Amino acid sequence: MKIEKLGKNHRKEVIGGLIVISVIGILAVNLTKAKYQGIEDIELVKGEINYKISDFKMMAIYQNNNGSYEEVTELPGKNYKINESKSYCTINNVDKDNSAKLYTNKYGQHVIENISKNDKCYLYFDKNTEIVSTVLGSIEVNNYTPDFSLTATTDEGIFKAEDNDGVSYYWRGAATTNYLKFGGYCWRIIRINGDGTIRLIYDGTTCHNNGESTTDSIAEFSVMYNTKYDKSEYVGWTYVEGKQRPEVGDTPIETNAKLRLEEWYNKNLASYSAKIEEGKYCNDREVDRRYTWSQSPNTTFWYAPLTRRENASPTLSCLEKDIFKLNIGFITSDEVIYAGGRNKNNESFYLYNGNLYWTISPYQWNAKINQAHVFCVRDTGFLEGASLINNRVVGFRPVINLKSDITISGGNGTKDNPYVVLN
Incomplete structure (x- = not known):
């Protein structure tokens, strides 16, 4: 774990009084005069909380699994969001710090904002997804917006966006559940359109790996x-x-x-x-x-x-x-x-x-x-x-x-078991 003081040329890149926690990124802390005086970088290894700032402590992280919260040591990813009503910080582990803000933003970043010296925080996470009924059956859709300035090299799942006909659901990254067989060819699902139809791109006579x-x-x-x-x-x-x-x-x-x-x-x-x-x-x-x-x-x-x-x-x-x-x-x-x-x-x-x-x-x-x-x-x-x-x-x-009324006769969308459209 590396801790590094930011120089003057970095200060303008950090928002005052804000911590943004990323599973594979950096936990950045900038403390104003009323709060902390320094700026520190804390690199998280695979999202595990294994270092605590002396004046700020993450006391516990709880993840909602099937309706009950279980304590975890690894920071949940973007497919989880902070439960704002249950999560809280205390001052000296006694009084609740009502000024502290704990939330997940629209990009799936977990944010701790406006904390005070000696705060001890408890975070509760719920799933940041929803189950949507489609012509393919039920699919799990992420409730945050990806960072489009970055290329997607892993399977980031399914997201939603508006098109001319309503809400469209699209696959992003190294998708593993968007294979479909139709008309004697393999296709990759680009998205389910707002009108319920399925948009496909040709993948060949057989299905191919990412x-x-x-x-x-x-x-x-x-x-x-x-x-x-x-x-x-x-x-x-x-x-x-x-x-x-x-x-x-x-x-x-x-x-x-x-x-x-x-x-x-x-x-x-x-x-x-x-x-x-x-x-x-x-x-x-x-x-x-x-x-x-x-x-x-x-x-x-x-x-x-x-x-x-x-x-x-x-x-x-x-x-x-x-x-x-x-x-x-x-x-x-x-x-x-x-x-x-x-x-x-x-x-x-x-x-x-x-x-x-x-x-x-x-x-x-x-x-x-x-x-x-x-x-x-x-x-x-x-x-x-x-x-x-x-x-x-x-x-x-x-x-x-x-068409939106096609019948899927089998498959789960994977390469080895693609969705099959009844011809």
Whole structure:
């Protein structure tokens, strides 16, 4: 265990009078003049409480297991939350410290705030999850928001977020319970949509482990997103020359990727169409508010999905004018971020397969080379843009939506026992 005094250059990073406890992170204490005078870092090893500050003592930690609290020595993770009504601190182990605040924030961080000298605290933890009834059966959903600035390399479970139709439940990280067999193929569940349908991404003729590099989960290779690349409107799933997006009355042109994907659908899945819902696919062509859209401007501009990647602020909602209702489409860049990818390599989360494949999300117009770019998932799991001229190595993984009234005939969602849809 290492204890370290923070220098002046670190003080601005710590909130006064606040302790944030993380299972694998750092317990940071900053004490104001009215409270403590120093700042200390206490590194927790696997969440075990095995060191006590001389003036502050964690006397006991209790975890709710099946309705009764049991004392534990390991700090519960984000799937547990502090019971604010039961947890408390005392001054000199006599009087209750009513100024102390003990809670778990929306990111699953356990916080001890505004403690006094000689406080002794008792923490009670309840499950920070809920059981939700879905077409897959009952699933356990986390009640906190993950940190989207970080890639997810472990199985973080299932979370919830709003989409255009209600509450959506999505899998994040190295998911182990989102395998599904349908139409002769293995799929990974991206999310259960707000309308109760199930969004899937192609995983191949067989199911594959997380972290496995395999060409089997690419349906087609070397697919041009569009046959044109030197105008910004070419990022559209359909487009009209000279316009940011098609308008009512226009006859839009379909991109090459859309045509190739629908050919694949007609060849491989059309016979199963009774189970497939016409899903909503977001081809978000809004531009970052710092810019104004133009067909081929002299300055580079970002599309809104790139801004959301940089700000770690994904969304499952979409403007109606950018929604395509289709039997088959691509994953969005936002869905990749929800799943655990972002702007760094991640070879552990369930969307990695060691290959490059397209999303449906526009990335930027690059004025230096006069090329439009669309997001793709790179062969290292990096969510990045690819020029539309790059037609030699980028493939696609189909995304479909199953109807909300399908019947699951077996399985529990694991690789060796995937959910099976009754055909």
